Amino acid sequence: MGRKKKTSEKTNLIPGATGDWEVVIGLEVHAQVNSKSKLFSGASTKFGGEPNSHVSLVDAAMPGMLPVINEECVAQAVRTGLGLQAKINLKSVFDRKNYFYADLPQGYQISQFKQPIVGEGEIEIDVDGETKTIGIERLHLEQDAGKSIHDQHPDYSYVDLNRSGVALMEIVSRPDMRSSREAQAYVTKLRMILRYLETCDGDMDKGNMRADVNVSVRKPGDPLSTRCEIKNVNSIRFIGQAIEAEARRQIDVVEDGGEVSQETRLFDPKTGETRSMRSKEEAHDYRYFPDPDLLPLEFTQEYVEELKRGLPELPDEKKKRFIKSFGLSDYDAGVLVAERASANYFEAVLSCLKNSKRDGKLAANWVINELFGRLNKENMGIEESPVSAEQLGGLVNLIGSDEISGKIGKDLFEIVWSEGGDPAEIVEQRGMKQVTDTGAIEKTVEEVMAANPDKVSMVKDKPSMIGWFVGQVMKASGGKANPKAVNEVLKKKLGIS
Amino acid sequence: MKEKATVSDTRDLTRLTLSEARDGLAQKTFSAVELTDAFLSAIETANPALNAYVLATPEVAREQAAQSDKRLASGEAGALEGLPLGIKDLFATKGVRTTASSKILGEFKPAYESTVTSNLWNAGAIMLGKLNNDEFAMGSSNETSAFGPVINPWRRKGSKEKLVPGGSSGGSSAAVAADLCLAATATDTGGSIRQPAALTGTVGLKPTYGRCSRWGIVAFASSLDQAGPITKTVRDACIMLGAMAGYDKRDSTCVDRPVPDYEAALGRSIKGLKVGVPQEYRVEGMSQVAEALWQQGIDWMKDAGAKIKEISLPHTKYALPAYYIVAPAEASSNLARYDGVRYGARVPGNNLIEMYEATRAAGFGQEVKRRILIGTYVLSAGYYDAYYLKAQKVRTLIKRDFDAAWNDVDVILTPTTPNPAFAFGEKTGDPLAMYLEDIFTVTVNMAGLPGISVPAGLSSEGTPLGLQLIGKPFDEETLLNVGQIIEASAGKFAPEDRWWS
Incomplete structure (x- = not known):
């Protein structure tokens, strides 16, 4: 890969008693598909309903009930695959992953094992101004389980099946990350892409996106060593903390003469440590086999092309365009594209400019410094901005055409923020125009x-x-x-x- | 005011075939209520002896019959208007206990109706009750039912020894043979419609996989299960299938193609029709009578102008072992939902695992447990490739055998079973001997093809045997047409005395 720049390895190494260690990280991100109904049933996917209020006969695994694929979930997976520059598999297969648990009504999860819907792809991340490509191994569709609630009764657990059957995309990376910051940058970027595509809302607080983190350590240049999987980490901050803690734990184990054993672990944000959940010996034998209730999932290349045509501009392309067309700095362009809503706002401002080629950069400065600065201060989101894109565009037009100075512009911004109104009219009425005579x-x-x-x-x-x-x-x-x-x-x- | 039907009247009505009853209702010779009452009273009398029904539903039946009579009177009759049927307990029936004849479902009453039974009720049919079967359709003698065995109305000449009605649709076959319904629904995973039909002198039709919706039918092995009718005559099978079949988007494996008028396929000439006789079906252990009947069938085909061709289905001998890997594998997963958490029976435990273990230990019978164990084993890490994957490959080869055969022949003729009905306990101690009951029928499920069993003759002891016809995918019409020729050539059979009534 020609564009792949190597991050300076030194900065990523972790010092130990026996020398420096390198951490190797791979991530399995579970992203809830944005769809009205579940992967194989018509029940609603709405968050926050009364327990067991969004449950169909299929979700509850009543005798004789059968799954039927939700085509919107398939389209969302294909869109995501396209956004990850990945290979789309025109034929994929749903398998059953068998295990018993109270919140898994069927006694198996319908997933994709040998033939996923999306194959290899990649994501570019930026860390410390350097770009690195992280490989994507696959993306597959699967059902979410329900939720067991253990704190409602002294002797019994309760089960809420609202989530049961909701579609998830499991996005598996290659073990290409070498620091917690790279892992965080990867999840941040993946989340950004998903949100641009509107295939997942990326809301980690609601559990709509969570990650299983695979961590191993080695001396630089050594082959990969035994890894541990940290299950269900549900914030970008915790992903960083979990990796740091787990890498340190593994280094200590090895340096004390021990061996890292392959196991599944949990991260406890309260202690900042990981602890063993189950060993390799206790691991489930999931007895995967093709789900006989479902035919292989097949679609045509034309179908893929049609979805491709409907894709929005993705953050990387948008950033490049902002830099090229308006001379923005890499940093400013990055800030503007970080959220689709911010980018949309900026684009709306651009569309109000009389001379966007000349004033594009000026507009970017106003959006980033004045508007975002003020919104941050007031703890408001871009959706709540009292200054519309049209108003800000009008203000930039006045400055760009020398009708007001930048200083007056700030006063004008204050007026628009608190009182509203058309910037040009305000300037006229209040005699704020600058004298060029x-x-x-x-x-x-x-x-x-x-x-x-x-x-x-x-x-x-x-x-x-x-x-x-x-x-x-x-x-x-x-x-x-x-x-x-x-x-x-x-x-x-x-x-x- | 009409007098209540007399005893002799009742007998007469239950002896009618489905098509005769349809004609009688159309001609207003009797009413749907009278017909239904006749069956309800026959069930009341005979069921203690035969155990064909696990639940009679007289209230539902009488209500439906009254509605049918109104529609018959107003000229809005459906294709099955006023015709009383028995329903295998594998079909979910709304508000009516559905158990698959397993303790684990307890008193489960579904909040939904299976697609196949919905189709029947929409056509005007009447439900007499739920029919016994082997637990979760696993068995070939109906001895594994949690409600106890079903007794075959047929007995050996001069003997009172109880014989099995076949399985898993033993309640369906016995009820039809004993005139306890006009026709019955059944399901067939490895022979569960055709084998019991053969052992009770009835007609059993397993349609092409995907012809009938599986939605709302308790699953045994999803890639093999298919619903079909057990009837008194081939014409009745036409009528039943026409109402049961049809596309259903709720079953992803159901095929969207029009349902033909199957009765219209009857009576066509089979002159020049190519009938295949597979050499691999001449197996060791086949009774002389089965072999003689097979030859008899070949002769009937020739007499009707068909051409007989010896064919080869070389992978036949692997079908049974492969079937007993694929079916249990799917079953082990399909039955995982019966865990005591949401519905059905629950045996409490100190924690979740103990509750599972206690519930499933108490809820499942021996045969079901055996198959769950086999299925779990063949899917396990390290065994999957050797068992499940290899069995799937065998399955592909079996399909190819048939695909090749269809280049040469239009339909295939075989015995349905190697032997006539056997006595209770005769094979329960030897599961492998029981599994051999399916030797001629499993290939059809493995290949997803339609098959029909038609009564063809009696053994020297006076018990019935059937001949099986195997057809091309969705060519049920040829099966039914040729089946009726066998039916006409063989003549009618009925148990010598009606000892159960």
Whole structure:
């Protein structure tokens, strides 16, 4: 891969008693598919309903009930695969993963084992200004289980089947990450792509996206060693903490002369440590076999192409376009595309500009510095912004065409934020327009010069004193004089070249 | 005011075939209520002796019959209007206990109706009750039912020894043979319609996989299960299948193609029709009478102008072992839902695992447990490739055998079973001998093809045997047409005395 830049390995290594260690990380992300109904039943996927209120006969595994694939979930998986530049498999197979648990009504989870719907793909991540490509091994569709509730009764557990049968995409990465920050960048980027595609809302608080984290450690250059899987980590922060803690634990085990044993572990955010959940010996034998209730899932290349045509511009492409078209910095472009809503807002501002080529960068500055800054301060989301894209675009237009100065712009922003209204009208009504009329400026300049003969004589020896005159003229004009014009007139009158 | 039907009247009505009863209702010779009452009273008398029904539903039946009479009077009659049927207990019936003849379902009453039975009620049929079967349809003698065995109405000449009615649809076959319903629904996973039909002198039709919806039928082995009718005549099978079959989007394996008028396929000439006789079906252990009847069948075909061709289905001998891997594998997974958590029987335990163990130990019978164990084993890590995967490959080869055969022949003629009905306990101690009962029928399920068993003659002891016809996918019409020729050539058979009534 030509574009793949190697991150400097040194910064990623973890020091141990016996020298530096390298951590190897692979992630299995479970992302809930955005769909109205479940993967194999018509029941609603809405979050937060009364327990067992979104449960069909199929979800409850009543005798004789059969699964029927929800085509919208298939389309969402294909869209996601396309967004991950991945191979779409025109034929895939649903398998049964068999195990007993109270919140798994069928006694098996319908998943995809040998033939997933999406094959190999990749994601680019940026860490410390360097770009790295993380391989995607596969994406498959599967059912979520229900929820066991253990704290409602001293002797019994309760089961809520609302989630039972909801569609999940399991996205499996290659073991390509070498630090907790890379892993966090990967999940952040994956989440961003899913949210752009609208195939998963990425809401980790609701458990709509969670990760199983595979961690192993080795001396740089050694082959891969035994890994542990940390199950169900449900925030990007915890993913980082879990990796750090687990890598440290494994290094300690090996340096104390022990061996890392393959097992499933859980991360406890309270202690910041991982603990064993079950060993390899206790691992389930899932007895996977093709689900005889379902035919192989097959679709045509045309179907894939049609979905491809409907895809939105993805963050990487959008970022490149912002940089190329408006000369934005990599950082600013990155901030704007981080959330689809932010990017959409910026694009809406662009569409209101009279000269977007000239003022695009100015608009970006206003969106990032003034608007985002203010929203952050008020703890508000972009959706709640009192300043619409049209209003901000109008404001940028006034600055871009020199009708107001940047300083007046800030006052105007304040007015629009708190009072609303059309920026151009406000400027007109309140006389905020800047004076570009050289005659008027000359008059003010002459007045200032006449009132300060001592300063006029000093400026001959010290040309930087022109700044003092600019300030006086601006003040006399009530801030409305065009600073550029003031500068020019002053230079001419004061005889500074 | 009409007098209540007399005893002799009742007998007469229950002896009718489905098509005769249909004609009688159309001609207003009797009413649906009278017909239904006749069957209800026959069930009341005979069921203690035969145990064909695990639940009679007289209230439902009388209500449906009254509605049918209204529709018959107003000219809105459906294809099965007013015709009383028995329903295998594998079909979910709304608000009516459905158990698959297993203790584990307890007193389970579904909140839904299976597609096949919905189709029947929409056509105007009447439900007399739920019919006994081997537990979860696992068995060939109806001896594994939690409700006890079903008794075959047929006995050996001069003997009172009880014989099995075949299985797993033993309640269906016995009820039809004993005139306890006009026709019955059944299901066939490895022969569960055709084998009991052969052992009771009835007609059993297993349609092409995907012809009838499996929605609402308690699953045994999903890739093999298929619903079909057991009837008194081939014409009755046409009528039943026409109402049971049809596309259902709730079953992903159900095939969307029109349902033909099966009765219209009857009576066509079979002159020049190519009938295949597979050499591999001449197995060791086949009774002389079965072999003689097979030859008799070949002669009947020739007499009707058909051409007989010897064919080869080389992988036949692997079908039974492969079937006893695939079917238990699917069953072990399908039956995982019976865990005591949501419905059916629950035996409490100190924790979840103990509850599972206690519930499933008490809820499942021996044969079901055996198959869950076999199925779990063949799917286990390290054994999957050697067993399940290999069995699936065998299955593909069996399908190919048939595909090749269809280049040469239109229909295949075989015995249905190697032997006539056997006595109770004769094979229960030897599961392998019991599994051999399916030797001629499992290949059809493995290949997803339609098959029909038609009564063809009696053994020297006076018990019935059947001939099986195997057809191309969705060519039930040819099976039914040729089946009726066998039926006509063989003549009618009925148990000598009606000892159960």
